[in-house]
Structures are given as C-alpha cells and as structure tokens.
Amino acid sequence: MSQEDHYEVLGVRPEAPLWEIELAYKGRRSQYHPDRYAAGDEASVAWATAKMQAVNKAYAVLKDPDQRERFDRTQASARPADPGPRTERAKAAEPPPLRSLREALEGLEFSNEPFERVFVAPHIPRKKLLGALDSYGERLRAQDVVVLIDDTVFGGAREGVLITETQIRCKAKFEQAEIRLLGCLTEITAHGAHIRIQGEPFISLSIPNPDDLRRLFRAVSHYLQETN
Structure with missing residues (x-):
C-alpha cells in the first residue's frame, strides 16, 4: 500500500x-x-x-x-526512475498545464464605483501596494501580489485583502492580519461586503463595491475548484 x-x-x-x-x-x-x-x-x-x-x-x-x-x-x-526523453506524441498527449491565478483573473473588469478599490496585477498602484505590504504583507514581495483590495477611506491600503498565487490574507482596522493558504481552499465568496472562506467568516469590508467583490471571488473560486 x-x-x-x-x-x-x-x-x-x-x-x-x-x-x-x-x-x-x-x-x-x-x-x-x-x-x-x-x-x-x-x-x-x-x-x-x-x-x-x-x-x-x-x-x-x-x-x-x-x-x-x-x-x-x-x-x-x-518515485519512478526517469524514463528518459519523451516523444513528441507523448508530450502532445499530456494535459495542458494549469493556469496561474494571475492568468485566470486576466482581463477581469470592475466598476470600481463609487471608489476604485479592487485591483488585479499588473494594474495595482504601487503606492497602495507598498502601503499594504508595509501593514500586513510580511514575507511577501511586491511581485507576489495578484490582487489588492483597499478597504481604507483615504486609499492608503493599510487595511483590506491581498491575494497571491498561494495565499489570501486580510487586515481589518485594529485587528491582526489573518492568512489562509489557497491550496487548502475551494471556495471564497462575497456576500455583500462580507467575505467568507469555505463558508466561514473571513473579513467584512466597508469601502469596495459589493458587485466587484462578487465578481472577483466568483473568478477566484472557479480557479480554486479547477486546481485544488
């Protein structure tokens, strides 16, 4: 066995x-x-x-x-021994590689009304990104971030959500940051301003447009269900 x-x-x-x-x-x-x-x-x-x-x-x-x-x-x-070079036919028969989250979210558009608060790489404003990383992005690099949700009134992005290829983390005002690994997940949903992971409360946001949040997390969940 x-x-x-x-x-x-x-x-x-x-x-x-x-x-x-x-x-x-x-x-x-x-x-x-x-x-x-x-x-x-x-x-x-x-x-x-x-x-x-x-x-x-x-x-x-x-x-x-x-x-x-x-x-x-x-x-x-x-692990089985390396069988050596594969034939072109064998390579062609292999399933295509799974997309990255960055690729899965490519082209996703948001209304961003009344405030522009949901951003997908490579269109994340650098000032916001640096603010988020400084606040709750420990061990993350700027190039790791795929999604940034800014939940601050004045747009400093020190509270909100960061998503990379491997994790999602959030920071609410006066609260410690929370982190979940995407490899463990199949569903992240937005119910109005309330974000749930596997049905459990994760963070409640107050600034971003709820329709934008639903659109984003519908796409993220679809990706997770394809890959996990």
Whole structure:
C-alpha cells in the first residue's frame, strides 16, 4: 500500500516552510473538523473523521524536522526512475498545464464605483501596494501580489485583502492580519461586503463595491475548484 503524501493532504509544497505548514493545518482542521458535520449522517461524520485523522498525521510528521526528513527520503525513493526523453506524441498527449491565478483573473473588469478599490496585477498602484505590504504583507514581495483590495477611506491600503498565487490574507482596522493558504481552499465568496472562506467568516469590508467583490471571488473560486 502506497504511503499517503502528507504535503498533498495539507495542500502545501514539499519545500514549504514551517509557518506555511502550520497555516495549512489550521485551514484543513477548520475544513474537516467532525464537529462541523455533527448534524449530518453517519457517512458524513465518518468521512470528516477520516480526513481529520489524515490531516493530524500529516501535520505531526511535517512539523517535526526528523520525521519530515525521513518522509522526504521515503517519497524520493518511491518515485519512478526517469524514463528518459519523451516523444513528441507523448508530450502532445499530456494535459495542458494549469493556469496561474494571475492568468485566470486576466482581463477581469470592475466598476470600481463609487471608489476604485479592487485591483488585479499588473494594474495595482504601487503606492497602495507598498502601503499594504508595509501593514500586513510580511514575507511577501511586491511581485507576489495578484490582487489588492483597499478597504481604507483615504486609499492608503493599510487595511483590506491581498491575494497571491498561494495565499489570501486580510487586515481589518485594529485587528491582526489573518492568512489562509489557497491550496487548502475551494471556495471564497462575497456576500455583500462580507467575505467568507469555505463558508466561514473571513473579513467584512466597508469601502469596495459589493458587485466587484462578487465578481472577483466568483473568478477566484472557479480557479480554486479547477486546481485544488
């Protein structure tokens, strides 16, 4: 029986740092905790319990440096040997590579009324981007940001939402920033000004146009469902 891929269970890259693994674990724990399915039938509870057990096991291994190193060695030894150069026919038969989030959102347009507050790269104003990164963009680079939502009255972007290819983070006034990894998610929705992730409240925005938010997160969710 093949060993379960703990990275795949948590939805992180094999080279993911510990902080990213911890974030992924929190996201998966929220997604699969059996208490969320207590009102369902026995099959749903059993499914959630099995998922949660796999998540807990993956986290226990990947958070421990020694266990993670042993797991990585096992995974490496289990990979099939390189069969050599592929033929052109074999290459042509392969499915096309998945789009990036940046590509998936390309051409998306917003009304931005009454205020221009939703931006998609490469059309993110640099001053706003630097303000957001300084406020809640720790460990992010300017080129990482795909989406910026500015939720400030005067347009300084120190509160709002940042989305990269791998994560979404938000900052509300007087609150700590929150981060979720996209690899753990299949749905981000906007209900008016309220943003929900997997049905759970994430942040409530006051400035951006609700129709723009719905349009954006409908496209983001479609991308997540294609890739996760």
